[in-house]
Amino acid sequence: MAINTKREVESAAFQITKVEKKRTKRNPQPPFTTSTLQQEAARKLGFSTSQTMRVAQRLYEGIEIDSETIGLITYMRTDSITLSQDAISGSRSLIDTDYGEEYLPEKPRVFHTKAKNAQEAHEAIRPTDFFRRPQSLKGLLDNDLFRLYELIWRRTLASEMAEAQIDRVTIDIGSLDKKLSLRANGQTIAFEGFLKLYREDRDDLSKEEADSEDERRLPHLNEGESSIVREVRPEQHFTQPPPRYTEASLVKSMEELGIGRPSTYASIIQVLQERKYVQLDRKRFIPEDQGRLVVSFLSSFFRQYVEYDFTAQMEERLDDISGGRLDWKTVLRDFWNDFSAAIEGTKELRVRSVLDALDDELGPHFFPIREDGTDARICPACNEGRLGLRLGKHGPFVGCSQYPECKFTRKLSVDGGDDKTADLSNNPINLGIDPNTQKDVTIRKGPYGIYVQLGEPEENGKKTTKPKRTSIPEGILTSEIDLELALGLLDLPRDIGLHPEDGITIQAGQGRFGPYVKHGSSYASLPEPRDVLTIGLNHAVTLLAEKGKSRGRGAKILRELGNHPEDKTPVAIYDGRYGAYVKNGKTNATIPSHRDIKDLSLEDAIALLNEKIAKSKNSTSKKKATSKKKATSKKKTVKKAAMKKTEPPPVVN
Secondary structure (H helix, E strand, C coil): CCHHHHHHHHHCCEEEEEEEEEEEEECCCCCECHHHHHHHHHHHHCCCHHHHHHHHHHHHHCEEECCEEECCECCCCCCCCCCCHHHHHHHHHHHHHHCCHHHCCCCCCCCCCCCCCCCCCCCCECECCCCCCHHHHCCCCCHHHHHHHHHHHHHHHHHCCCCEEEEEEEEEEEECCCCCEEEEEEEEEEECHHHHCCCCCCCCCCHHHHCCCCCCECCCCCCCCEECCCCCCCCCCCCCCCCCCCHHHHHHHHHHHCCCCCCCHHHHHHHHHHCCCEEEECCEEEECHHHHHHHHHHHHHCHHHHCHHHHHHHHHHHHHHHCCCCCHHHHHHHHHHHHHHHHHHHHCCCHHHHHHHHHHHHHHHHCCCCCCCCCCCECCCCCCCEEEEEEECCEEEEEECCCCCCCCEECCCCCCCCCCCCCCCCCCEEEEECCCCCCEEEEEEECCEEEEEECCCEEECCEEECCEEEECCCCCCHHHCCHHHHHHHHCCCEEEEECCCCCCEEEEEEECCEEEEEECCEEEECCCCCHHHHCCHHHHHHHHHHHHHHHCCCCEEEEEEEECCCCCCEEEEEEECCEEEEEECCEEEECCCCCCHHHCCHHHHHHHHHHHHHHHHHHHHHHHHHHHHHHHHHHHHHHHHHHHHHCCCCCCC
C-alpha cells in the first residue's frame, strides 16, 4: 500500500456497505487413532510422541478407584476410527444429558478409515466410560494423566455431536466520500455444535492460511453500521519455504506415506534423536551432519530401500501373505535376491569411492557459497589444497588434499566463511578477562576436541602449574560461546541445592560422558547440554528419581514384609523380569514357583535370603579353592620343568 493511500485510509470515515453470507456445515473429526493422538497431544499439550504413549499406557492400565483398578481408556495402539455400539450409545446419552437435544444428531455418526493399510484390530482410542467426566478425576490423576484423558474424552465425545453451522461472510466497507473501498472475508459461527467442546489444531499454518476465510473470525455486522479505523498496517507477503518437521507433522507424514505402524511412530522418532541424526530445536527437527551422511550414503547405494513407498509396498505384501494371496517364500526370495546384489555391489567399493560420492552430494551443504565469492573449498592453512571429506579412526572430518604436507583439519561442520575456529591449535579465540582472577579466557583445540581455558601455564620453580580447562558439552556450538558461558563452564561442578529427603548436596557438572547431576554416588545425565548451567533443584531431583527407577528395571514392590531383625532394613517382595523375589539391601532371593506370595511371611523371606547368602558363600569358597589348586599345580609344573633343565647331561662312552 502506498504511503498516500495509507494516510487516506487513516483519515477517512467508513461504514458497512454490503454483507454477504453463505451458510456451510462443518463435521467433527473422528475419534483418536495412535497417530492423531500423538499429533494433537504435541500441538495442544506440548507432549513428545514417546511421552504421549507413556501417559496413554498408564491411562490404559488404569488407576485404583474404590479399591478396584479401572482402566480409563481403550487400547492406545490402533489405526481404527470406529467405535463400538456401547461407546456410541454411551456418548449419545451423555451429550443429551449435558448439552441438550440440539447438540445430538438424529443418527449416530459412523466413521470409516481412509488409510490404505489400516489393520483396525482395535476400536478407536476412547474413554472406557463417558460418564467418568474429567473433572471427577481431578484429584486422582497427576497433571499429565488428567490433561491427556481430558483431550481423549473431549475428542471422542465431540465426534458424536452435531455439526457446526458456519456463515462464510464477505463484508464491503466504503468511505463516506465513496473514494475508498475495502473488503474483509471471514466467518461467523451460527451454531457451535461440536465446536462447543473441541476444535482440532493444525500444523504449520502460513500467514496467508491463518488469515484465510476459514481461519479468520469476524464479528456480527449489519449494513449501514459505521466503522472506525483503529490501525492501518501496510504489509507485503512473500512465499516462504516449507517449515521443518515438528513431531506432530512428522507423525502425520509417516502415516500418509505408509511408513511404520501406530506402535512404531514414537520409537522411530526416539531413535532418530538417540543416534543424533537430528536435534529438536524449538520443537522443530534440525538435521545433524551425521544424519546427512547416513541419508546420503543410503540414498547413493541403497536407494530403493529408502524410497518412501518401499515400506508401504512391503506392508501390502505382508497383508497379502496373511490373506493367503501371496506365498511368503516368494516374497523373501525376491527381497533377498535384490538386497544381496546391492550388498555385493558395495563390497567392491573402495572407501575413497564412497567418500567421493558423499563429498559430491554433501559439498553444497558443508562448503556453501560465500558472500564474498571466495571458494569455501580452498584450505585456509596452505591456500593451495582443496578441502573435502576424510575418514579417520574417530569418524569423518574435513581435511586438506595436500596431506601430509598440509595437516589442516576441522570438525565435520558447515563452513561459515569466516571460520575463526579453523586453526584453534595455533590461534586461540580470546573471549575476554575473568573479573575475579584477571586472567584471559580462551577457546582452544586439543587432541580430544575444543575446550575453554582460564589463563596460561605458570612456572613455580621447577613445577609448572597447568591452567584450568573444561571441555565444551556436545550440542553447544563454538560460535555460541561467549565470556559468560565460558566462565560458567569453568566454574563447574556447581552446587544446585540440598536434596529434600536426606539433605545431601546435589551438584551439576561436566564429565567424560557429558553433563550430569550428582547426588551422593548417584548420577543422572542431562538431556540438554546447556541445562548444566541453569538446572534447578526440582528438575534435578526429578531426573535423579527417574534414573533410580530405570536402574531398577521397572521392578515394583508387591508387598512390604517388615524390617530384618538384625540390621532393621526393610524386606519386601518385588515383581521382577523373571518373576517375584524377596529383597533385603543388596541381596535378592527368588521365590520358588510353588510358593504363594500372598502367604509368604517375614520369617519365610528371611529363610530364603539366608539360603541365598549361604549358597553365595559356598560358591565363593569353591572358586577360591579351585583357583588355589590351579596355582599350586602350576607351581609344581614350573618346579619340575626347572629340575629337568638343571640335570647334568648323560655321559656317553
